[in-house]
Amino acid sequence: MTDILEVTDLHVAVEGTEILKGVDLTLQQGEVHALMGPNGSGKSTMSYAIAGHPHYEVTSGDILWNGESILGLDADERAKLGIFLAFQYPVAIPGVSFANFLRAAVSSVRGYKERARAEAGGGNKVIGSELMPMREFRQELLAKMDRFDVDRTFARRYLNDGFSGGEKKRGEVLQMAMLEPKIAILDESDSGLDIDALRIVSEGINKLVADGMGALLITHYQRILNYVKPDKVSVFYQGRIVKTGGPEIAHMLDERGYAWVEEELAQALA
Amino acid sequence: MTVQTQVFNTISGAAVQATSERFQEPEWLRLARAAAWENFEATPWPSYKEETWRRTRLTGFKLQQFPLAISEAAGSTRRQDLPAEYLSTLNQIDSAGALVFEDGRLIYAELNSEFRDKGVVFTDLRTALQTHDELVRAHFSALVPARENKFAALHYALWQNGTFLYVPKHVVVEKPFQVLVHLSAGKAAMHHTLALADENSEMTLVEDFTGAVDGMSDTVAEITPMAASRVHYLRLQNLDNTAWNFATMRTAAQRDSLYRQLQASWGSRLSKVWIDLEMEGPGSHGELLGLYFPQGRQHIDHHTNQNHKCERATSDLLFKGALNDRSRSVYQGIIRVWPGAQKTDAYQKNDNLILSAGARADSIPGLEIEADDVRCTHGATSAKVQDEYLFYLMARGLDRKTAKRMIVQGFFQEVLNRVPVPGVRTKLELEIARRVGLE
Numbered sequence: 001m002t003d004i005l006e007v008t009d010l011h012v013a014v015e016g017t018e019i020l021k022g023v024d025l026t027l028q029q030g031e032v033h034a035l036m037g038p039n040g041s042g043k044s045t046m047s048y049a050i051a052g053h054p055h056y057e058v059t060s061g062d063i064l065w066n067g068e069s070i071l072g073l074d075a076d077e078r079a080k081l082g083i084f085l086a087f088q089y090p091v092a093i094p095g096v097s098f099a100n101f102l103r104a105a106v107s108s109v110r111g112y113k114e115r116a117r118a119e120a121g122g123g124n125k126v127i128g129s130e131l132m133p134m135r136e137f138r139q140e141l142l143a144k145m146d147r148f149d150v151d152r153t154f155a156r157r158y159l160n161d162g163f164s165g166g167e168k169k170r171g172e173v174l175q176m177a178m179l180e181p182k183i184a185i186l187d188e189s190d191s192g193l194d195i196d197a198l199r200i201v202s203e204g205i206n207k208l209v210a211d212g213m214g215a216l217l218i219t220h221y222q223r224i225l226n227y228v229k230p231d232k233v234s235v236f237y238q239g240r241i242v243k244t245g246g247p248e249i250a251h252m253l254d255e256r257g258y259a260w261v262e263e264e265l266a267q268a269l270a
Numbered sequence: 271m272t273v274q275t276q277v278f279n280t281i282s283g284a285a286v287q288a289t290s291e292r293f294q295e296p297e298w299l300r301l302a303r304a305a306a307w308e309n310f311e312a313t314p315w316p317s318y319k320e321e322t323w324r325r326t327r328l329t330g331f332k333l334q335q336f337p338l339a340i341s342e343a344a345g346s347t348r349r350q351d352l353p354a355e356y357l358s359t360l361n362q363i364d365s366a367g368a369l370v371f372e373d374g375r376l377i378y379a380e381l382n383s384e385f386r387d388k389g390v391v392f393t394d395l396r397t398a399l400q401t402h403d404e405l406v407r408a409h410f411s412a413l414v415p416a417r418e419n420k421f422a423a424l425h426y427a428l429w430q431n432g433t434f435l436y437v438p439k440h441v442v443v444e445k446p447f448q449v450l451v452h453l454s455a456g457k458a459a460m461h462h463t464l465a466l467a468d469e470n471s472e473m474t475l476v477e478d479f480t481g482a483v484d485g486m487s488d489t490v491a492e493i494t495p496m497a498a499s500r501v502h503y504l505r506l507q508n509l510d511n512t513a514w515n516f517a518t519m520r521t522a523a524q525r526d527s528l529y530r531q532l533q534a535s536w537g538s539r540l541s542k543v544w545i546d547l548e549m550e551g552p553g554s555h556g557e558l559l560g561l562y563f564p565q566g567r568q569h570i571d572h573h574t575n576q577n578h579k580c581e582r583a584t585s586d587l588l589f590k591g592a593l594n595d596r597s598r599s600v601y602q603g604i605i606r607v608w609p610g611a612q613k614t615d616a617y618q619k620n621d622n623l624i625l626s627a628g629a630r631a632d633s634i635p636g637l638e639i640e641a642d643d644v645r646c647t648h649g650a651t652s653a654k655v656q657d658e659y660l661f662y663l664m665a666r667g668l669d670r671k672t673a674k675r676m677i678v679q680g681f682f683q684e685v686l687n688r689v690p691v692p693g694v695r696t697k698l699e700l701e702i703a704r705r706v707g708l709e
Contacts, residue, residue, distance in 0.1 A: 051661075051665050052664075052665070053661050054657070054661070055657070074664065074669075074670070075661055075664035075665045076664040076665075076666075076667050076668055076669050076670070076673075078665075079664070079665055079666055079667035080667055084665075085665050087662065087665075090662065091656075091658050091659055091662045093659055093662070093663070093676070093677060093680055094680055094681075094683070094684065095679065095680025095681055095682065095683030095684060096676050096677070096679070096680035096683070100676075101663070101666075101676065102666075104668055104672060104676065105663075105666040105667045105668055106667075108666075108667040108668055108669070108672070109666075109667035158680070158683075159680075175666060179666065179667065
């Protein structure tokens with residue numbers, strides 16, 4: 001079965017100010033959809049709203065997962081469905097090691113907790129029984145670190161603590177690889193990366209897309225699209241998608257800038 | 271007989287004398303007790319006008335309601351006959367020796383014979399008074415005098431027993447010495463800790479305080495790391511949440527010594543803890559670590575002092591606390607650098623994580639510097655668990671509770687990483703996990 005994420009006429013407000021003004025979008029597994037737009041156009045709001053950030057209030061419209069609304073679900077429940085958000089600015093959490101955190105996250109998303117509870121029959125819990133077995137987890141983590149070109153020292157470091165911009169983005173890709181989402185929203189995963197880091201991050205995305213993941217690639221620049229080939233490109237402007245087409249749109253934007261979109265919009269309105 | 275028991279049990283001048291009689295104490299100790307009692311009586315009860323008591327009130331504290339915990343003669347329980355809870359605590363640590371006290375009565379003692387043969391003395395203070403009277407006399411009350419504060423005066427007037435540890439010159443004991451101090455309900459107990467690490471020796475002392483349901487604990491600890499020695503002192507206050515707890519501790523670090531102390535303040539309804547680190551010898555290094563995680567209406571107050579009296583000494587303090595419910599913490603700390611204490615490097619940091627809208631943490635760091643070539647840094651933070659942190663972890667599939675637990679555990683990790691005894695670290699981690707789960 002192919003999972004589908006649909007956003008229909010989505011309006012989102014933050015602290016009473018409407019940021020998204022009716023967004024429609026469909027994304028399915030295996031598909032890459034690039035969402036391009038100038039700063040402040042609401043791209044990040046869109047990603048937070050889909051992931052379930054409590055500060056982003058959906059005032060109308062809907063977000064559907066295989067046809068069913070997920071607006072009532074908390075962020076962790078959406079993650080368990082298979083939705084992943086790669087953060088533009090991942091927060092640093094001192095004292096929590098990357099490996100411990102990821103083991104807890106993977107165990108939760110893969111349902112170890114539910115299984116452990118079912119087996120215990122609501123009785124005594126055994127510490128650690130809600131987690132993926134350490135050996136199995138380690139093997140998979142190391143294999144994926146190698147596959148996605150992430151240094152093995154990441155495992156012992158504190159989550160994003162003291163990470164460079166590039167390391168944070170690679171960390172997000174590694175988390176994505178471990179959590180195996182159906183649909184990932186990549187919020188400016190290309191920003192602040194040098195060419196080598198950009199290549200590594202892009203290759204990571206490509207591998208996961210080849211494995212069947214759908215990707216919503218939110219970006220300001222066309223640059224990452226040289227590495228990750230989108231099926232569709234949409235232009236985001238003032239809280240709406242104003243244009244959708246093939247990869248050629250990205251090239252137009254690159255050559256003519258967002259002013260081009262403004263001109264087109266002005267003409268359409270005239 | 272009845273009359274005598276009553277006298278023993280009441281906090282009074284008569285009980286002071288009776289204690290001396292009962293243990294047939296030497297003259298110097300009788301005099302010390304009597305003087306301490308006089309001091310206690312002459313010292314007014316704490317007032318909020320004193321800086322150290324400004325944020326901690328003894329409302330509801332009635333000293334006379336606590337009968338004195340009387341120590342009987344030392345017992346001779348075998349390890350396997352100890353109550354299960356003591357055994358499980360003892361088994362958490364691979365130790366070089368262990369003492370178990372119940373209301374000041376030593377009920378169990380063991381010491382690795384290798385170290386006994388090397389001259390290590392690890393016993394209760396009562397026994398040490400018989401076997402090593404000169405050593406005890408030279409150091410008992412040398413660091414913390416009875417006049418230090420009202421609770422220290424009370425302690426010296428009525429103490430019944432305590433820990434005595436001496437490690438001779440050049441003797442290195444890597445495994446910890448472990449002490450369990452259990453207090454039964456409703457009583458006043460005064461455990462004294464006297465630890466001496468002679469030149470170039472090494473010791474680790476772990477003391478665990480439990481019990482004192484509706485009771486009172488009034489302790490004093492005196493630790494002396496002599497020249498070039500290495501001393502770790504880990505104090506785990508696991509008293510019941512209904513206990514009143516007062517503690518006065520002082521360490522005098524001699525030349526080139528290394529000292530590290532951990533204070534974990536888990537229990538008590540109210541704690542007033544003074545921790546004093548005296549940097550007395552050039553080249554010495556001292557560290558003070560602290561953990562607290564009050565809940566309900568617990569009130570935990572730490573008052574620290576990093577006192578740099580000599581040149582080229584370094585000290586480093588890190589106290590971290592998380593607060594639940596309507597609990598309250600007070601941290602007051604000062605770094606004092608005496609005239610001439612050049613090349614001092616001192617650091618002090620107190621971080622608080624507020625987990626509930628009704629909780630409050632007060633943090634008052636301070637510096638008093640009278641030398642010009644020094645480096646002193648201090649800082650204090652107080653923060654809530656940020657929504658952005660929670661969202662990040664939840665977006666990875668962790669439920670809110672697990673996410674919060676992870677953040678709180680991460681917060682304490684900086685201290686846990688520096689706890690020198692693995693068994694103790696595990697124990698602290700479990701206690702933190704238990705408390706995070708309690709919200």
